[in-house]
Amino acid sequence: MNPDRVRGNLERVRERIAAAGGDPARVEICAAIKYVWAEDLPALAEAGIGLVGENRAQDLLAKQAEHRDLFEWDFIGVLQSRKVRDVAPNVRLIHSIASDSALRQLARHPAREVLVEVDVAGEEEKAGIAPAELGEFIERCPVPVTGLMTMPPAVERPEDSRPHFARLAELAAEHGLERLSMGTTQDFEVAVAEGATIIRVGTVLYE
Numbered sequence: 001m002n003p004d005r006v007r008g009n010l011e012r013v014r015e016r017i018a019a020a021g022g023d024p025a026r027v028e029i030c031a032a033i034k035y036v037w038a039e040d041l042p043a044l045a046e047a048g049i050g051l052v053g054e055n056r057a058q059d060l061l062a063k064q065a066e067h068r069d070l071f072e073w074d075f076i077g078v079l080q081s082r083k084v085r086d087v088a089p090n091v092r093l094i095h096s097i098a099s100d101s102a103l104r105q106l107a108r109h110p111a112r113e114v115l116v117e118v119d120v121a122g123e124e125e126k127a128g129i130a131p132a133e134l135g136e137f138i139e140r141c142p143v144p145v146t147g148l149m150t151m152p153p154a155v156e157r158p159e160d161s162r163p164h165f166a167r168l169a170e171l172a173a174e175h176g177l178e179r180l181s182m183g184t185t186q187d188f189e190v191a192v193a194e195g196a197t198i199i200r201v202g203t204v205l206y207e
Contacts, residue, residue, distance in 0.1 A: 001040035001206065006047035009205045013188075017199075022192035030074055032184075032202035038063045044205075045070040053095070053200055057083035064090060076181075076200050078127055085109040095149045095181045095200075097141065098127045107142040114141065115149045115181050120167045123153060131171055138175060147179020147197070148172050158187035165194035 014024040030053040031044060041063060044052065054060040055077030064073060075087050076095045084105035087094060091111070097103070098117040106114070116137060119128025128150065129137045138145045148171060152164035165182050172180055172195075181198040183191025188199040 001036070001043040003043045003046040006044060006049070006205055009207070010048055013201065013204060016189055017192050020189040020192040022196070027192055027196060028198045029205075030076065030181075030198055030200045031205055032076065032200050033063065034059070034077070035202065036206070038066050041067045041070060049205070051092075057086050060090065061086060081105045084111075087111075093146075093179075095198075096127070097145075098129055100140070103137075103141055110143050113144045113146045115147045115179060116141070116145055117149045117151075118168060118171060120150050120164045120171075121153050126151065131167070134171060135175060145177065147177045147181060148175075149181035151184075152182075152187075155187075158190045161187045162190050162194060165191045165196070169195040 013029060017024045017027050028051055030051050031049045033052045034055040050071060051074065052071045053074040053076035054063065060075060072092045074093045074095060075091045079087060079094060079096050079102055081099060081101035084102055088109045088111035094111050094114045096117045097114045117128045118134060119126055119130060148168050150164060150168045152161040155161055168182055169180060179198060180196050181200065183196045183199040185201045185204040188201055191199060
């Protein structure tokens with residue numbers, strides 16, 4: 001992992017955020033590190049990355065054991081309820097709360113704050129709370145809910161994700177929530193145009 005290359009990529013992502021109508025100082029870039037080896041993490045810090053997101057609880061703990069102080073840490077993957085105990089005390093933010101079993105575990109092992117994952121496209125096989133059930137789910141959450149997250153269906157054109165991002169922004173506004181975690185390497189510009197406050201990107205930073 002070359003810090004200079006990552007630094008240049010990071011600056012280009014900020015430029016693309018600005019071109020999409022976002023404020024690079026306000027849209028957080030969460031570097032997805034699922035496929036980044038622990039020994040490469042110092043290079044990301046040297047390049048200016050301050051926020052990382054891990055998808056797997058065991059990898060989060062292993063990487064933090066070596067490099068906890070280099071970054072702020074978010075959890076961005078599917079969160080099994082039995083892993084809440086391990087994840088909650090070790091991250092700034094959980095992006096992916098989407099089950100009653102996770103809520104029960106959060107009552108026992110509180111997180112600082114969480115985002116609720118919303119299935120805006122109504123995909124039965126995908127994790128996420130249905131929009132119609134969101135208000136009740138937020139009320140049941142025992143820790144602060146400060147925003148929403150979504151993963152839209154896989155599409156060929158980034159523009160096809162726009163309706164899903166727009167719907168998530170509408171839901172956040174309806175429920176008085178400020179954070180919107182949406183957009184990945186392939187579609188973050190569309191997400192920013194629809195109000196994303198956090199984008200989760202990996203390949204675009206490392207390639």
